[in-house]
Amino acid sequence: MTKQVLVFAEQVAGEIQPIALELLGAGRLLADKLGGILSCVVLGQGIGQLAPALIAGGADVVHIADHPELATYRTLPFRRVLIDLLTSFEEAPHIVLLGSTTTGRDLAPRIAAYFDTGLTADCTELDIGSYEHTNKMDPSKLGLYENCLYAIRPSFGESLKARILGPWKNPQMATVRPGVMVPSVADFTRTGQVQAVPVHLQPADLCLVVQETLRAVAHHVELTKAEVIVSGGFGLGSPEGFTLIRELASCFEHSAVGSSRKAVDAGWIPHAHQVGQTGRTVRPRLYLACGISGAIQHRVGMDKSDLIIAINKDSNAPIFKFAHHGIVGDLYQVIPEMIRQLQAPHPQEAVYAVRENQRR
């Protein structure tokens, strides 16, 4: 049988979400390595017109579930349709991928639990490889496995990537962090099949009612759109430190305030500002990390930034391993000085050059 990689393609209000194209890009590579096909499933109402873009994005087959009750994402109806689709295949898909969005993280665990299969959360890399299981503690799994999904995710705080495998059962499932996979380039000469998915919902599937969805600007921190992000971490020492961070951010055009998880966990700033594995993935032109140690969870959210400047007291902080420029010093002295120089009416560079010349 041909191996199938199935991608859950998210759409909101008829718009394909970036994560769907990123998953298609990643899924295409996996399907090609397996010599298999890439299919995707999209759920919603009045979404038939999305099929060409999904095929252009790399899908060989697009499964469309179109139904009024699927207009807005809800766990149970979406769960029902996906379970029905997955059980309708003659052979279970080899790999199923969802995004680590609020939707994917809500839905994927339920599907995996239903099929008693493995699910790796929040992957940053995917690959295909072989694996030999030699752990005699679990004799039922001994043996060599080919064509395993290598689901790779950051783990254990500082510096490790873990390769998680579950080749014992199909589908092998993973959720993928938005913003880390390269979306495929749309190719509208590609051809593919479009198949309608029958929707059979039961009354119990409809028990949860969405009353209102607010994608309010006030609530939304434009982290993913900002060109400059000034982020504060636990090194600020107190919530008041964010006053300084905001002041520095306000010096820049198209800027936003970010933060590390520890500062969010400490309650210094709302979660919407969090950059990193459990926050947002960002790719600004300039990222200023202030008092952020640079734990792997934070790093995976921002290390694709064009230019990273770190300010930290500890010259051994991991952030300096991947920052392009690093000021070693007390941020409570450095940032006010930075603000002063950025706001000064004349460029300080010139003054500095004069002083240098005088010294010579």
Next chain:
Amino acid sequence: MKSFVLIKQVPDQSAKAGVNADGTIDRAKAKRMLNPFDRYALQAALHTKRTYGGTVTAITMGPPPALEILYEAIAHGVDRAILLSDRRLAASDTLATAFALFNTVRFAGAFDLIFCGLQTTDGDTAQVGPQLAERLRVPQITYCEWFEVQDGLIRARRVVEGGTQTVTCPLPAVVTVANSSERLAYKTLRGAQRVQHLQRDEQLRREVISTVTLDDIGADPERCGLKGSPTIVAATEKVGEIGGNCVFYQGKPVEMLVQDLTRNIALREWTKR
């Protein structure tokens, strides 16, 4: 209202002690703490008790030292607690964990709401709550940051990409609590005194905190621990160090450090004019 809250003891990652040379956590040596995300779940569960009456039961799975976080929960006002502790649970992935917790919940009895933290700081998967809900065949509300209960319905506000969503859903349900929700208040004086009593009186402790094994809750050991886990960590590797070419600015007065930086990078290009 009968509420359960699922909590976990995790290694304190901010403490350097207990981290092996290869970066993995030496759980025996690491300082332990209540999973920070569970503090929001605990607060939500205690909120139901204060607002609507009823009881709160804290449930945890872990080695015997996990008793510490159950005491902490009781000090905050939790009524009773269950510790699921069994060597056969070692190396459980999220599926096996959810299966064991599902059996513990059934052992604990009927419930209206089960609160879970959004995720743990050691696993970071956010999967156990929804997987438990699937096993229990009940609806779930994930990323919940506010809720009220009325006429057997929970009305909740949950965080979604770029905004929030308000939903209603009948009880019983599983709720995973966002870290943008209400923060855990102080321990209560009564709770703290109760913990002191429990620590002194073993008889009383057994009445309030049940320590159970897989046999006690009737969970199939083949579906728990390493054997029940479809995923394994096959390999770990150190994250490659990108660049390592950081240009350092140090050892000068701050004014000059910043001037050096702005000489190398045209920071002003991005500033408002």
